[in-house]
Amino acid sequence: MKNLFGQQFILHQWERFRASYWFIPVCLMLISCSSAFVFISLIDRPDLPDWVQTIAPMIEQDAARQLLSTLASSIITATSIAFSMTIVALTMASAQFGPRLLRTFMLDKGTQWILGILLSSFLFCLIATHQLDSFAEFADARSLLVATAMLAMIIDIFGMIYFLHHIARFIQADQVIYRSYREFIGNINHLFPQPAAKSTIRVIADSLPQPTEFQHAVFAADCGYVEYIDYECLLQTHPDLIAGIEVFARSGDHIFTGHRLMTIHANLPVSDAHLADFAKQIRVGTNRTPIQDVEFAISQLVELALRALSPGINDPYSAMACLDKLTSACAAIGQLEFPAQSIVDTQSNSWLKRRTFTLEGVINTAYDQIRQASVCHVAMIIYQLQSLYSLRKAMPDTVQPLISAHCDAIFQLTDQQDFCGKDRRDIEEAYALAR
Template sequence: MRLDFRSEWRREALRTNLWLVPMLEVLGAVLLFVGTVAIDRAAYHGAIKLPSWVISGTADASRQILTTIAAAVITVIGVVFSVVIVALTLASTQFGPRMLRNFMRDRGTQWTLGTFVATFVYSILALIAISPGPHGDFVPHVSITTTLVLVVLDLAVLLYFIHHIAVQIQLPQVIASIAADVQKAIAAEAAPDSAGRPERGLSANELLARMAQEPGEVKATESGYLQYVRHSTLVRIATSTDSVIHLLQRPGHFLVNGRTMAVVWPADAAPSVARALQRAHLSGPYRSLSQDISFGIDQLVEIAIRALSPAVNDTFTALTCIDWLGDSLREIALGWHPEQVHRDAQGYIRVITTQTTFDRLVQRAFEKVRQAAAGMPAVMIRQLDALTEILEQVPLAGQRRVLLEQAEMIRTLCLETVPEKADREDVLRRYDTLARLAGTLQA
């Protein structure tokens, strides 16, 4: 079942920041303080009696306790923020700047920051609550006890954060998390929106031919990467104007202000579609994986070619990336079914989209890594192994053809750049295994 991209995009936008979760935790701390101070007020006026384990003391002692806690917590907050900044800097230099969003969206870091900030806010509110009253100084004993409980909780969270950040900056963990995001994006397009609807009216090729004769162009109103397209909204727009929309750009493409973004037929519906189209897409300064599977592939490739660079020379990281690239392409071949056309309830084509192909995804996954792996037989062997595993499961002859093309280019690179005969023979044996498998599947 196809996931709701609109809700998925909102979740992604809300998740990729460092302020939402801390803000919610601060709000929770304020609400908790309202509850505990109400109990303290009731106990102060004699309406209830506090249990013996609740911490009691004078107003001066309570101020001293809360001031010490607030000072200690704000110091730890500074340390945690410093660790986060160091982790982001490390991610930017070692993994690439596009990996920063993967670290910013980490819930463990967000909850850690939020817990310490919430404790600080709560302790300040409890400190402010100490005040003179008709029955002597009002001291919020329950609130002070709750503050101490929160400090103990903060210690546990700090230990968790140290472990968590140490795990998060490990390259295998980073690579696996990117591959998991690709898997989610593949699952999101597992079933077409128009599945089961009748097919009526002109075909996509006939509509494109008419658009070429009578194009109604819709221009982009701002520059930036196309991040998200709400196809259901576009279908409603096209249905209401009795038109067909051909999107020339897909998520991941860079929109240039004033350039054609879509073509509408008939042409006289273009102005109405142009006004409504602004509500049906989002663009921004960065790419998103919500509807752009190739972005996840590019992230893995970026880590691999950085690892293969002379400055880093980390072959094993590149091999790990190749393993996950092969697994992602296998899933794409088996379960990714991007819709080229979107139909209305009556079965008429209303939206024609531009989609990346399996061939292009294979090229993106293997070509740059192959180009960076000149003279590295270990990388060539791992790429051939990945191609073999994909080849065993792809259902279509065209998919097998593009895999075999990549294998042939790896073979050529091996013959041209690997000087050692034994290393060349190892690579060529892997290639021969793949070629035999391809011949068996075609027979």
């Protein structure tokens, strides 16, 4: 069971739940059903305190039925409007920011909560209307039920007002860029996990893992993107059989059927059933996920910048905002320690060698495509050089040559363009400062 429900498996399932529109609404609907039946059970004790009777005045059976029916109709109409507005916002976001950015919109808790509140209020009124005849003789319970439905309607009204404001604000480019950046910062603890104090995993030199006599290849059974790899569970899978594991795939990689995922180094032959247990620790899906993929959120910001620089949109200020967030993200990553390529479990003496992300790869992902797309845009060229100058001050000495290489690449592209004298001088000044 430990191999099946590892930490990465739990993170993957939680990522699926929180990136769905149904999770919070379903939870609120279950609470609504439970609340309705709790109020209905009050027929066994209809004598309510005086302060409750003040809030929930007496109401006749027919009036209660009509009021509940009216509330249910109004709420479901408001719900359909909210759904329509959500679909329109998603359509606009897909066209302007790209379909891959829809995940950021689906993670929005405000939209999920409003849809959940509306649906749960409608369900409460529907159940109350259906069960109204079952306690016709108990006016106190009926009055409390109708008063609760009225309170839910008031909450729905304020919720719709908030929803209109939230949707109008959420589809703004600056908000989308900021949310993508905040999501990345929020996932840093998962992307760069610190080893537990009692962990048996230790870092070793890349030259220490030695091949064994028996080597067994594990191949992919399907094509897709590697969503996560549970490295700790890999080392704990059949530790009595293996001496080490060499993993060739990495989170975010696209693999095909028959792709070589890993090589199992063992001191004796390993059965196909045991090899299948190792393959289960690599999750392959249809999309990239941010669970272990450091470059996932970086790529989202890059995509926003590239779309902003496209001739159809031509929004250089949004591209500059993306550059600001990319620089901040790279600066934050530069202070962290990347996972080691080679580790060993001191308890079983099993080693693992893997491909990992590097700071150099993250910086290249952040700046390469934007540089190539803004070759004719003077303002973006200067802003990139200024961003690299800011990044240089936050990076360790080992990364300084890489930043200089990016500055040189930007300046070399400008030599191929026919800029006026002032633009050329501005670029040269920015280059001299950043270089």
